[in-house]
Amino acid sequence: MSSASSAADQTVSDFIARGATGPLPRHYGDALVAAARKDPRIVALCADLPGPTETDLFQAELPDRYFEAGIAEANMIGMAAGFARMGQIPFVHSFCVFVTRRAYDQVANQVAYPKLPVKIVGFLPGLTTMLGVSHQAIDDVALMRALPNMTVIEPSGPEQLAGAVTAALETPGPVYLRMLRGDAASAGIAPKPLLRTGEVLRRGPHGTIFASGLSVAAALEAAETLAKDGSDVSVVNIATVKPLDTALVVELAKSTGIVVAAENHSIIGGLGSAVAETLMEAGVPAGFARVGIQDTFAEGGTTPYLQAKYGLGAKDIVAAYGRAAAQRHAIEKGRA
Amino acid sequence: MTKQETRARERQPAPRITDVTELKRIAQELRRQVVRLVAPTGQGYVQQGLGAADLFTAMFFSELRLDPADPAWPDRDRFLLSTAHNTAIFYATLAARGCLPEASLADYCKDGSPLEINASERIGPLIEATCGSLGQGLSVAVGMAMALRHQKRDARVHVILGDGEMQEGQVWEAALMAGARKLSNLCLILDYNRMQVGGHVDNVVGLEPVADKFQSFGFRVETIDGNDMDAVVGAFARARAHSEAPTCIVADTLVGKGAPSLEGILGHNMKLPADLAARALKELAGAGA
Numbered sequence: 200m201s202s203a204s205s206a207a208d209q210t211v212s213d214f215i216a217r218g219a220t221g222p223l224p225r226h227y228g229d230a231l232v233a234a235a236r237k238d239p240r241i242v243a244l245c246a247d248l249p250g251p252t253e254t255d256l257f258q259a260e261l262p263d264r265y266f267e268a269g270i271a272e273a274n275m276i277g278m279a280a281g282f283a284r285m286g287q288i289p290f291v292h293s294f295c296v297f298v299t300r301r302a303y304d305q306v307a308n309q310v311a312y313p314k315l316p317v318k319i320v321g322f323l324p325g326l327t328t329m330l331g332v333s334h335q336a337i338d339d340v341a342l343m344r345a346l347p348n349m350t351v352i353e354p355s356g357p358e359q360l361a362g363a364v365t366a367a368l369e370t371p372g373p374v375y376l377r378m379l380r381g382d383a384a385s386a387g388i389a390p391k392p393l394l395r396t397g398e399v400l401r402r403g404p405h406g407t408i409f410a411s412g413l414s415v416a417a418a419l420e421a422a423e424t425l426a427k428d429g430s431d432v433s434v435v436n437i438a439t440v441k442p443l444d445t446a447l448v449v450e451l452a453k454s455t456g457i458v459v460a461a462e463n464h465s466i467i468g469g470l471g472s473a474v475a476e477t478l479m480e481a482g483v484p485a486g487f488a489r490v491g492i493q494d495t496f497a498e499g500g501t502t503p504y505l506q507a508k509y510g511l512g513a514k515d516i517v518a519a520y521g522r523a524a525a526q527r528h529a530i531e532k533g534r535a
Numbered sequence: 536m537t538k539q540e541t542r543a544r545e546r547q548p549a550p551r552i553t554d555v556t557e558l559k560r561i562a563q564e565l566r567r568q569v570v571r572l573v574a575p576t577g578q579g580y581v582q583q584g585l586g587a588a589d590l591f592t593a594m595f596f597s598e599l600r601l602d603p604a605d606p607a608w609p610d611r612d613r614f615l616l617s618t619a620h621n622t623a624i625f626y627a628t629l630a631a632r633g634c635l636p637e638a639s640l641a642d643y644c645k646d647g648s649p650l651e652i653n654a655s656e657r658i659g660p661l662i663e664a665t666c667g668s669l670g671q672g673l674s675v676a677v678g679m680a681m682a683l684r685h686q687k688r689d690a691r692v693h694v695i696l697g698d699g700e701m702q703e704g705q706v707w708e709a710a711l712m713a714g715a716r717k718l719s720n721l722c723l724i725l726d727y728n729r730m731q732v733g734g735h736v737d738n739v740v741g742l743e744p745v746a747d748k749f750q751s752f753g754f755r756v757e758t759i760d761g762n763d764m765d766a767v768v769g770a771f772a773r774a775r776a777h778s779e780a781p782t783c784i785v786a787d788t789l790v791g792k793g794a795p796s797l798e799g800i801l802g803h804n805m806k807l808p809a810d811l812a813a814r815a816l817k818e819l820a821g822a823g824a
Contacts, residue, residue, distance in 0.1 A: 242685070266681060269715075274674045274708035280664065281678020285686065286609075305705070308668045309675060313656060 224386040227320075227378055228253025230361035231290060232260055234368060238288065239264075241368075244279050245292040246272050252292035252322050253380065272302045279317045280309035288316045288368070295321030295336030295377055299343055306373075311346040314372040319343075324353065324377045324412055325463030326492065326509055331499030336377075337492050341468020343375040344441045350374045351441040354393055355415035357381025359438060362393030366439070379413060394436075397444040399451075403431030406457030406486075406520055409448065411437045411470050414461035414490065414511065421461075421516035432457075432520065440470050445477045452478050452485040457527045459519045461490035463511055486527025488519035548600045548611075549632070555764050561631065562592040562764065566793045567819045568627035568640075574812035578644040578652055581807050581815075582790035582800060584624035586728045586762070587695070590786055591628040593767040594693060594724075598775075603633035607660040612690050613679050615663050617672025618697040619653040621726075626650055634661050670703025672696060673723060677709045680721040680781075691775065695724045699731030701742050707752070713781045714753020721781040722774040723754070726761065728788045730801045749783040761786025794818040 235241040235257065242264045249255040249267075258265040266282075268275035272293055279289040291298060298321045299306070310317045321339060328334045343351045350370045354363045360378060367374040381388065397409070401422055410418035418434045425432055433451055437443065452458045458478065460471035471489035478485055492509050506512050552558055569584035595601075599612045616625055626643060629635040635658070642648035649657035653667040663679070666672040676694040683690050700706060713721055725745065733739045742748070750756045755777055759766040767786065774782035791797030794815040807815070 242682075263685065269708075269712065271708035271712070273705045274677070274712060277671050277674020277705070277709065278678030278681065278712070281675040281680070282682045284663065284675070285679055285682035287682055287685075304668050305671060305674070308665060309671055312665055 223383060224357070224381050224388075225253045225256060226357050226360035226381050226385070226388070226390070227364065228256050230364040232257050234364050235261055235264060238368070240286060240288045241290065242266060242282055242287045243290050243292065244268050244275050244282070246270055246275050246297065248293055248322075251294070251380075252320065254292050272297045273305045276302045276305035276317075276319075277309050280313070280315055283310075283315035283317050284313075288318065290318045290320055290367075292320045292322075294323045294334055295339045296323070296334060297321075299336065299339040299375070303342055306343075307346055310373045311348045314348045316372060318367040318374045318376060320376045320378060322378050322380060324379055326497050326505035326511065327379055327413070327463070327502045329499045329501065332496045335497055337465045337497070338468065339375075339377065340440055340462070340464050340470070341472070344468060344473065348372050349441065350439070351377070352393065352439055353377040353412040354379075354438055355412065355436045357385035357388050358391045359393045361390045366393045366395070377412065393438045395439045395442075395444075397447040398436040398438065399433060399447075400436055401432070401434040403433050404455060405430045406432040406459065406524065407451040407455045408432055408434045408459045408461060408516060408520070409437050409470060409474055410434065410461040410516075411440055411463075413463040413506070414516075417506075417511065417513045418459075418461050418516055420513035421520065424513065424517050425520055430520065430524070437470055440473060443473045443477060445481075448474055448477045449481045449483055452481075452483045455485075457486045457520065457523045459488050459490060459516060459523055461511075461516050461519070463506070464491055465494060466491035467494055484530050486523035486525070486530065488523040488526070490516050490519045548602050548608075551598070552596045553768075555768060558592050558596060558768065559764050561596055562588045563793065563819060565592060565624060565627045565631060567816055568631070569623040570794070570807065570812050570815050570819065572623045572627060572640060572643050574807045574809065576644055577806040577808075579623040580621050580803070581623065582730065582797065582802055582805055583621045583726075583728060584627075585792050585794060585797065586788040586790045587621055587624050587726050588792065589762050589764050589767055590695065590724060590726060590788070591624050593764060593771060595628045595632045595634075597768050598771040599693065600690065601632075601634070601661075606634060610688060610690050613663045613676070613692045614661075615666060615672045615676050615692070615694040616654055617666045617694055618669065618700055618726075619665070619667030619672075621695075621697075622650070622652060622654050625654055629661060669697070669700040670705040673706055673709040673713070676721060676723075677713050677718060680713070680718040681716065683720055684718070689720075691720045691722065693722045693724065695726050697731070698725060698727045698729060698736050698742060699739065701725070701745065702740050710749065710752045710754070717753070717779060718781045719778045722771070723749075723781065723783045725783065725785045726788055727785055728790045730790050730803055732803045734801055746783075746785050749785070753780055754783040755780045756783045756785065758785040759787070761788035762792050
């Protein structure tokens with residue numbers, strides 16, 4: 200197009216191309232298409248978000264297995280149940296908040312109760328969007344954890360997005376995938392399998408940080424800081440939040456005595472709650488602190504701003520370790 | 536070819552009954568069964584059951600392709616009761632069609648029994664989805680209809696919705712989808728008995744003009760007397776023959792139909808004491824076929 204052409208000559212594509220910063224890698228979307236090519240039972244449903252949920256390639260490559268649900272998440276979940284009852288394996292897509300909170304009763308009755316192989320895929324976990332409270336899933340893990348028969352999976356980063364597809368397919372029943380798209384810098388990143396057990400990323404005797412999603416990177420950074428101060432801690436990636444690897448949680452809590460749980464989610468009902476429930480019932484007297492959204496709604500903003508303002512960063516994990524260590528010290532003192 | 540595939544090829548679904556006089560006789564017997572099921576415990580929905588007896592009879596004895604000996608037959612027509620609670624007539628019909636042991640009806644609504652007051656898939660594959668949280672059945676039916684089309688199967692999906700249930704927004708999300716995708720293998724039956732918990736539908740939140748609403752959503756719509764067996768059987772057949780759009784049958788039904796002492800009484804959770812039950816049974820024995 201010549202520079203002299205008027206606005207009227209330009210197509211929508213021209214405008215989009217001018218505003219784009221280059222396509223994001225499609226770690227999840229490509230893996231889903233690859234899986235669907237192998238397994239004809241896989242279908243994709245999407246509530247008008249093919250780009251943001253990385254299902255645009257699926258739509259282009261396997262159009263007869265892509266079902267656009269429109270902006271109607273409750274109906275989409277019901278439709279997915281219908282597909283599953285006909286022998287298909289539906290992956291349903293929207294933002295985390297809409298496939299969980301908005302369609303909760305439908306997920307409970309039509310997916311979780313009948314144990315159907317519906318894979319519920321949400322994007323924009325926790326505080327990762329400028330779109331504000333309406334689009335921020337701060338309670339989705341709590342909601343999905345509370346449903347019987349539901350498996351809850353959150354990859355640690357772009358390296359586990361493809362692995363999430365494999366994990367979802369290896370799980371026979373309903374699965375909730377809590378996904379965050381990789382940025383442009385993550386293109387070509389080597390994929391890592393997503394484990395059902397806790398994945399020990401770093402071993403240290405002085406404490407354990409259990410983390411999921413975005414908080415895994417923050418936990419590793421916090422561990423570096425703590426090491427400089429003389430505390431050598433373990434870091435565990437909990438990609439499968441439910442069912443939780445309780446054996447590992449108990450083992451490391453017992454052996455290290457200080458436990459921090461960190462997540463990009465409310466402190467109520469998510470990973471921190473799951474770890475606390477496990478430790479209390481096991482009778483493990485560890486020092487314990489949670490890092491997460493402190494029972495508050497947030498606001499729209501960039502991810503680094505939100506993660507810092509709402510206390511989800513590496514320095515918050517370091518501070519939480521300090522609180523847990525002090526508590527541990529008090530427990531020991533009480534015993535003596 | 537495996538044995539199972541051979542069996543599927545040779546399968547003959549249960550024969551459809553086309554004689555309307557016989558269907559009316561069955562409906563009358565099912566009405567008596569509804570009273571007998573509900574009377575002992577006062578649990579169950581008698582008024583709705585009597586009102587929908589003709590719809591259920593036509594559905595299971597005339598319309599649906601099914602094999603009582605193999606309820607999970609993949610090529611069966613699917614039937615969903617979205618409200619889930621109208622089970623006295625649903626279970627009575629399943630038992631009469633040979634899809635449930637008659638003896639199991641003795642456990643209706645008893646603790647521990649799979650025959651819960653709201654139909655649950657604990658019963659088996661003929662409960663195609665566990666509904667009861669109102670407004671969800673049509674969405675599942677739409678998904679099934681789309682999957683059947685994707686799989687190039689000719690089975691159909693029928694779903695009965697209650698009138699009060701139309702107040703749920705999800706129904707209209709699903710209706711929009713069914714119309715937009717022209718799901719001609721889907722038949723929605725509105726059991727329009729005018730009754731919900733709070734009384735007459737019009738006194739809660741009226742639906743009219745409901746036929747026009749479905750038409751505007753892309754459905755082929757028929758309004759019929761849902762207690763006229765000829766009309767019900769004819770409407771199902773026309774729905775089956777139509778290949779351009781989903782069908783919505785607005786079936787006007789009368790609560791308590793067949794027992795004059797109960798007809799028209801808008802009692803959603805009505806109990807049926809022994810004397811009233813005896814009178815209703817007497818009325819039902821004398822009337823109908």
